[in-house]
Amino acid sequence: MSAAPAVTVRVPAKVNAQLAVGGLRPDGFHDLANVFLAVGLYDEVTAAPADELTLTVSGPDAAQVPLDRGNLAARAAEALAARHGVEPDVRLHIAKDIPVAGGMAGGSADAAGALLACDALWGTGASRAELLGICAELGSDVPFSLVGGAALGRGRGERLTPLDVGGTFHWVFAVADGGLSTPAVYRECDRLREVSGGGATTADVPDPEPSAALLDALAAGDTDALAAALTAGGSSNDLQAAAVSLRPSLADTLAAGTGAGALAAVVSGSGPTCAFLARDAASADALATALTASGTCRSARPATAPAAGATILPAERGVTAH
Numbered sequence: 575m576s577a578a579p580a581v582t583v584r585v586p587a588k589v590n591a592q593l594a595v596g597g598l599r600p601d602g603f604h605d606l607a608n609v610f611l612a613v614g615l616y617d618e619v620t621a622a623p624a625d626e627l628t629l630t631v632s633g634p635d636a637a638q639v640p641l642d643r644g645n646l647a648a649r650a651a652e653a654l655a656a657r658h659g660v661e662p663d664v665r666l667h668i669a670k671d672i673p674v675a676g677g678m679a680g681g682s683a684d685a686a687g688a689l690l691a692c693d694a695l696w697g698t699g700a701s702r703a704e705l706l707g708i709c710a711e712l713g714s715d716v717p718f719s720l721v722g723g724a725a726l727g728r729g730r731g732e733r734l735t736p737l738d739v740g741g742t743f744h745w746v747f748a749v750a751d752g753g754l755s756t757p758a759v760y761r762e763c764d765r766l767r768e769v770s771g772g773g774a775t776t777a778d779v780p781d782p783e784p785s786a787a788l789l790d791a792l793a794a795g796d797t798d799a800l801a802a803a804l805t806a807g808g809s810s811n812d813l814q815a816a817a818v819s820l821r822p823s824l825a826d827t828l829a830a831g832t833g834a835g836a837l838a839a840v841v842s843g844s845g846p847t848c849a850f851l852a853r854d855a856a857s858a859d860a861l862a863t864a865l866t867a868s869g870t871c872r873s874a875r876p877a878t879a880p881a882a883g884a885t886i887l888p889a890e891r892g893v894t895a896h
């Protein structure tokens with residue numbers, strides 16, 4: 575009997591060039607204007623034939639990743655199998671390089687990767703639209719992990735419009751020890767809005783809108799204009815104050831990056847990863863070295879954006895699941 579060969583998919587992390595957060599809706603969610611940029615830090619998800627669904631994870635943060643059916647990659651495999659009336663029999667392996675609970679959509683990346691890998695392994699032949707539909711059911715950031723590049727996300731972030739990017743941007747990501755819970759950061763954002771006296775509901779908070787200056791900077795590939803747009807009004811990330819409130823040491827990380835020459839410093843999504851814009855590859859390398867030496871983060875990693883979305887690797891490149 576010849577088993578189907580394993581399929582490996584490479585999936586990027588994301589940074590939010592802008593995260594505008596509307597008021598708390600009655601259903602507990604917030605409307606967003608979410609400018610996603612896929613960045614060149616990757617997880618690899620391998621799907622191999624098996625008699626039942628199993629999951630393993632490798633990498634420095636592997637111990638923090640759930641191995642049960644709560645793992646988004648396993649849920650993605652089950653969702654695809656259920657739609658196509660097949661058993662979710664697959665051996666999934668995640669080679670994890672994206673920080674866990676770091677505000678870089680690592681779990682979402684694994685879900686998109688598992689979906690694409692299982693579709694190829696099982697020959698389910700799902701259309702792009704079907705895959706995107708399953709992604710949206712799995713989580714707000716999952717559709718973007720599939721498509722990559724740059725996109726504006728509306729609604730909870732899952733309604734995507736692709737964005738033009740006119741060049742390559744050089745970033746450094748300062749990875750913290752320990753993650754932050756995304757729901758806890760949203761709750762803190764609501765709390766800060768309430769204590770400031772402005773209120774936190776959709777009646778109190780203006781509808782979130784993308785920044786025209788930021789979209790223009792991306793389209794032009796203009797690093798200086800992007801730096802200005804990232805820091806206009808303090809930060810383009812409405813969750814930044816909440817993340818810093820829950821993890822005050824992030825203020826030191828942001829200051830260390832700015833002091834070491836970053837053109838802009840923002841918290842990535844719900845944090846605690848901090849993202850720094852650099853002028854070019856050499857500046858990014860120097861900034862990463864300075865940030866690591868500052869002792870304000872666990873590690874600092876240069877990466878470029880935009881990066882491609884979930885991509886099936888050539889068979890000879892694919893790793894064997896273990």
Ligand code: ATP
Binds near residue numbers: 638647673843845
């Ligand atoms: P986002 O930026 O989308 O808010 P994040 O990058 O902050 O997400 P994730 O790395 O996606 O956070 O992890 C959030 C939580 O999701 C983890 O604490 C973990 O319990 C759970 N989780 C489920 N599946 C995975 C997965 N495949 N990888 C990492 N975490 C996962």
